[in-house]
Amino acid sequence: MSTSTLPVLNLSPPRILLPTARVTMPVHMSVGEELLQLVQESETQPVLAAVPVSSGENVILHDWGCAARIVRIVRPPRLVNSSRLRPYLLTLQGLSRVHLLGNKVTRNTLNAPVDHVVQFPADEGVPTAEAASIFKSAATTLLSRLTKDAAGEARRDLYTKFSVMVEEVSNQRTPWMADVLIASLDADYADKLDFLSAVEANDRLKRATAILVKQTSITEVSKKVAQSLDESLSRQQKEFFLRQQLAAIQRELRNLQRSSAITRGKLSDGTDTSSGKLADTVTSELDDDEQAEADDMAGIRTKIEAMARDSEERRMAVREWRRLGRTPAASAEHGVIRNYVRATGTYMQLEWLTAVPWPASAVSAAMSNPLVALHDREFLVKARRQLDSDHYGLEKIKKRLIEYLAVVRLKELQAEKETRLQAVEADKSAQAAADAPSSKADGLPAQNDSKALVSYSQEKAVGIPKQPQVHIRATRKTGVKGPILLFVGPPGTGKTSLGQSIARALNRPFERISLGGVRDEAEIRGHRRTYVASGPGNIVQALRKAGRPDPVILLDEVDKIASSNFHGDPAAALLEVLDPEQNHSFRDHYINVPIDLSQILFICTANTLDTIAAPLLDRCEIVHLSGYTYDEKIHIARKFLIPKQLKANGLTADHLTLTEPALLHIATRYTREAGVRSLERAIGAVVRYKTVEWAEYCDSIGAELDSAVPIDNVAGEGYKKVVEEHELEQILGIARWDEEEREREERRGLVYGLVVTGMGEGGILPVETSVVPGSGKLKLTGSLGDVIKESAELALSWVKSHAYELYITQTRSQDPLKNPDPVDIHLHLPSGAVKKDGPSAGIAMTCAFVSLLTGACVPNNIAMTGEITLRGRVGPVGGIKEKVLGAHRAQVTKVILPWANRKDVEHDVPLEVRTEMEFVFVRTLEDVLEAAFGKGVIGWRGNVMLVESRL
Numbered sequence: 001m002s003t004s005t006l007p008v009l010n011l012s013p014p015r016i017l018l019p020t021a022r023v024t025m026p027v028h029m030s031v032g033e034e035l036l037q038l039v040q041e042s043e044t045q046p047v048l049a050a051v052p053v054s055s056g057e058n059v060i061l062h063d064w065g066c067a068a069r070i071v072r073i074v075r076p077p078r079l080v081n082s083s084r085l086r087p088y089l090l091t092l093q094g095l096s097r098v099h100l101l102g103n104k105v106t107r108n109t110l111n112a113p114v115d116h117v118v119q120f121p122a123d124e125g126v127p128t129a130e131a132a133s134i135f136k137s138a139a140t141t142l143l144s145r146l147t148k149d150a151a152g153e154a155r156r157d158l159y160t161k162f163s164v165m166v167e168e169v170s171n172q173r174t175p176w177m178a179d180v181l182i183a184s185l186d187a188d189y190a191d192k193l194d195f196l197s198a199v200e201a202n203d204r205l206k207r208a209t210a211i212l213v214k215q216t217s218i219t220e221v222s223k224k225v226a227q228s229l230d231e232s233l234s235r236q237q238k239e240f241f242l243r244q245q246l247a248a249i250q251r252e253l254r255n256l257q258r259s260s261a262i263t264r265g266k267l268s269d270g271t272d273t274s275s276g277k278l279a280d281t282v283t284s285e286l287d288d289d290e291q292a293e294a295d296d297m298a299g300i301r302t303k304i305e306a307m308a309r310d311s312e313e314r315r316m317a318v319r320e321w322r323r324l325g326r327t328p329a330a331s332a333e334h335g336v337i338r339n340y341v342r343a344t345g346t347y348m349q350l351e352w353l354t355a356v357p358w359p360a361s362a363v364s365a366a367m368s369n370p371l372v373a374l375h376d377r378e379f380l381v382k383a384r385r386q387l388d389s390d391h392y393g394l395e396k397i398k399k400r401l402i403e404y405l406a407v408v409r410l411k412e413l414q415a416e417k418e419t420r421l422q423a424v425e426a427d428k429s430a431q432a433a434a435d436a437p438s439s440k441a442d443g444l445p446a447q448n449d450s451k452a453l454v455s456y457s458q459e460k461a462v463g464i465p466k467q468p469q470v471h472i473r474a475t476r477k478t479g480v481k482g483p484i485l486l487f488v489g490p491p492g493t494g495k496t497s498l499g500q501s502i503a504r505a506l507n508r509p510f511e512r513i514s515l516g517g518v519r520d521e522a523e524i525r526g527h528r529r530t531y532v533a534s535g536p537g538n539i540v541q542a543l544r545k546a547g548r549p550d551p552v553i554l555l556d557e558v559d560k561i562a563s564s565n566f567h568g569d570p571a572a573a574l575l576e577v578l579d580p581e582q583n584h585s586f587r588d589h590y591i592n593v594p595i596d597l598s599q600i601l602f603i604c605t606a607n608t609l610d611t612i613a614a615p616l617l618d619r620c621e622i623v624h625l626s627g628y629t630y631d632e633k634i635h636i637a638r639k640f641l642i643p644k645q646l647k648a649n650g651l652t653a654d655h656l657t658l659t660e661p662a663l664l665h666i667a668t669r670y671t672r673e674a675g676v677r678s679l680e681r682a683i684g685a686v687v688r689y690k691t692v693e694w695a696e697y698c699d700s701i702g703a704e705l706d707s708a709v710p711i712d713n714v715a716g717e718g719y720k721k722v723v724e725e726h727e728l729e730q731i732l733g734i735a736r737w738d739e740e741e742r743e744r745e746e747r748r749g750l751v752y753g754l755v756v757t758g759m760g761e762g763g764i765l766p767v768e769t770s771v772v773p774g775s776g777k778l779k780l781t782g783s784l785g786d787v788i789k790e791s792a793e794l795a796l797s798w799v800k801s802h803a804y805e806l807y808i809t810q811t812r813s814q815d816p817l818k819n820p821d822p823v824d825i826h827l828h829l830p831s832g833a834v835k836k837d838g839p840s841a842g843i844a845m846t847c848a849f850v851s852l853l854t855g856a857c858v859p860n861n862i863a864m865t866g867e868i869t870l871r872g873r874v875g876p877v878g879g880i881k882e883k884v885l886g887a888h889r890a891q892v893t894k895v896i897l898p899w900a901n902r903k904d905v906e907h908d909v910p911l912e913v914r915t916e917m918e919f920v921f922v923r924t925l926e927d928v929l930e931a932a933f934g935k936g937v938i939g940w941r942g943n944v945m946l947v948e949s950r951l
């Protein structure tokens with residue numbers, strides 16, 4: 001037993017050094033400096049005593065410590081301009097136990113080494129074989145368990161190495177082995193402290209064994225706990241825990257971001273910037289997920305409760321709700337299940353199910369009160385005023401719409417009366433049933449049981465904020481089977497905006513569904529829920545957007561809907577929607593509960609009737625909008641389009657005046673359309689041009705844009721507010737239609753017919769013919785359909801059969817195409833890419849053949865339309881108004897029309913057009929030839945055919 005004086009290094013808990021162990025630890029700078037000096041002064045590696053201390057103001061040294069050699073001491077790099085003290089890194093190698101003598105209380109808080117007298121214990125002795133083997137077996141058990149559970153390869157290797165060492169170590173060296181093992185184990189500080197004072201070999205082995213056994217049991221128990229936790233936690237619970245952790249991490253990240261935002265705010269100018277404050281004080285609604293979820297669920301619940309009792313939608317919603325509610329709302333699993341449900345789409349479906357404004361739901365009843373407008377005795381007057389203020393002209397259509405609104409009003413009021421009677425009946429039966437306890441079959445209270453509704457929602461809403469009570473009784477309203485209007489006409493004639501006006505007049509929401517290019521039935525009827533990314537169809541979507549069961553829904557472009565294909569038949573689905581007999585139980589595949597669409601007012605629009613399926617047409621009442629005359633267009637422009645464009649471009653009427661000739665010039669030379677869309681665009685271009693001029697002018701005189709009053713400076717200086725005809729070329733470029741006017745020529749074999757395009761727009765179409773060498777055949781080009789081809793053959797046959805009378809051939813038996821030389825006739829209708837069909841070009845083609853074979857020309861101010869028969873009769877055709885307006889736009893002054901269409905002209909064609917044009921109504925082809933070529937230009941040999949053709 002020897003004593004010595006060693007510098008004592010204090011080790012604060014939980015740090016401890018055992019003999020054989022090597023540790024590296026940070027030490028305070030002052031301690032580091034002293035140790036460094038010690039190293040520099042001594043020739044060998046200096047030894048100190050590493051002694052554990054109790055923490056507190058007065059540090060008390062433990063009785064036992066460990067003599068340790070200083071292996072290395074690392075001075076930290078000195079930081080420039082830094083006053084911070086960085087710790088030294090000290091590496092010690094534990095040598096042997098030392099016992100401290102004398103006073104062990106020190107005030108050295110910095111743990112600077114102070115010399116202290118220590119005693120090295122005498123010989124530790126030899127352990128007994130029994131103690132050694134007990135120790136070995138305890139060590140082996142623990143090590144094998146640790147090896148098995150080790151997380152990493154390196155750890156496993158270490159434990160294996162220890163196992164081998166324990167196996168091979170001699171009994172005499174077991175105390176040393178005990179030091180090695182205990183030093184490297186993650187044992188308790190107190191146990192290790194106790195172990196440090198065990199000098200005698202057997203004693204040391206005993207204490208080491210105790211520690212090893214304790215560690216073994218700790219490892220076993222924690223493994224068992226982990227296992228049992230693993231088994232008891234279901235997948236959902238695990239996911240819940242993970243989500244909770246995720247939420248906690250997200251919260252922490254948010255806090256971190258917020259605090260860094262504040263720091264940035266502070267750093268930028270030394271004070272709290274607004275951004276820093278903002279980040280600190282303003283909490284986004286996006287942060288509060290839980291509250292938002294609770295609100296969503298409460299909203300859904302209220303809507304379910306408001307659904308009519310015994311309705312299918314309510315049953316379905318309750319079923320879905322129960323799925324959600326199977327786990328109590330307060331339980332931790334609720335969130336997880338909701339997420340599961342949401343993932344599988346059930347939650348989405350419930351959300352959609354409750355978002356539909358069910359006609360019989362109390363929520364719908366609370367939101368919609370359309371009958372207020374209908375009860376107004378001034379309803380029709382106001383509606384007329386509304387239509388007038390939104391649209392110019394369209395007198396006939398407005399009259400028809402007023403009739404329509406009158407019918408809708410009457411039917412709605414009748415339906416309301418019926419509903420009221422039903423409600424009285426229902427009240428009576430409810431009174432009778434009041435004594436009997438109500439059976440709550442679906443777990444939710446009856447719809448008209450309003451008290452129950454309140455108490456139910458208050459009692460049962462677990463974890464969901466309570467919603468204000470809905471006190472409205474909703475009874476299923478009788479559906480109103482109003483007519484379905486179909487507006488047909490060219491683009492830009494106001495079909496869509498008329499629909500909007502109707503909705504405004506009825507005080508109902510307006511929704512537009514565009515059917516152009518809809519190929520898939522599911523777009524109307526929704527996808528089945530089994531379908532990936534399924535969703536409801538656009539009818540349900542429109543209903544949800546409207547938020548009421550009785551909106552006005554405009555089905556735009558029904559003529560562009562695709563017919564039956566491998567995606568189903570969208571037209572057939574539309575048929576169900578529009579059929580008043582079926583649409584009270586429309587079934588959307590996604591919602592999967594019959595929806596009553598009978599309260600919706602459907603209005604359809606189309607450009608043409610040709611492509612609309614007959615059954616669909618049959619359900620609609622057709623209203624034709626055939627386009628505007630120039631006069632109407634000028635009025636529409638003055639009253640609606642110019643003010644609209646001025647407003648859209650930030651000018652006022654003080655800034656711009658379009659002269660009458662300028663406006664007419666725009667309408668005639670820059671646009672050629674039935675509607676007013678291009679006109680509106682052209683006016684927009686003029687307004688924008690003037691906006692730039694105005695801004696430049698204001699900038700040049702240094703005036704505010706909105707304060708200066710425009711000066712009408714005709715001299716050309718400053719800003720000129722009047723736009724005249726001659727300026728249009730500079731503003732809008734070269735007029736588009738000038739050229740064609742000049743191109744319309746008068747030639748042999750060329751006649752102008754009248755057509756209605758696929759867009760419903762009328763116009764003129766040249767019929768070109770020419771003679772080519774051949775064998776007496778007719779060649780037809782220009783994307784012609786079967787009917788028009790037959791019509792051409794018919795025309796040629798008639799001309800051939802009357803060639804002798806028309807002085808084309810010398811005898812009745814001669815074929816004009818084979819005599820004197822065999823020739824072919826080629827007939828072409830320009831715009832070869834556009835498909836053409838129909839019989840209405842019959843008289844134009846006949847005139848073209850006659851012109852070609854006789855050499856007489858039809859003047860280019862004449863256009864014609866009419867179907868022919870083989871006997872030379874002229875039959876009526878459709879689209880007269882469009883065709884006449886088209887001819888008027890093309891500056892044709894004389895039109896030849898079938899006699900049977902006389903009434904159409906009188907009724908449909910506006911007076912100003914009628915007065916500007918000459919109309920010739922014809923019964924026979926002879927009349928046509930006379931009207932087209934002029935009286936007596938085409939000679940008739942004898943009167944035979946004339947008589948026959950008049951039969």
Ligand SMILES: Nc1ncnc2c1ncn2[C@@H]1O[C@H](COP(=O)(O)OP(=O)(O)OP(=O)(O)O)[C@@H](O)[C@H]1O
Pocket residue numbers: 390391392393394489490491492493494495496497498556605606607636640675676677
């Ligand atoms: N008689 C009118 N009075 C006032 N404005 C009109 C009139 N007719 C059309 N308009 C205006 O013309 C524009 C185009 O009308 P709208 O969109 O209703 O055309 P549409 O017939 O539905 O065309 P599409 O067939 O291309 O859908 C709208 O801004 C509308 O207000």
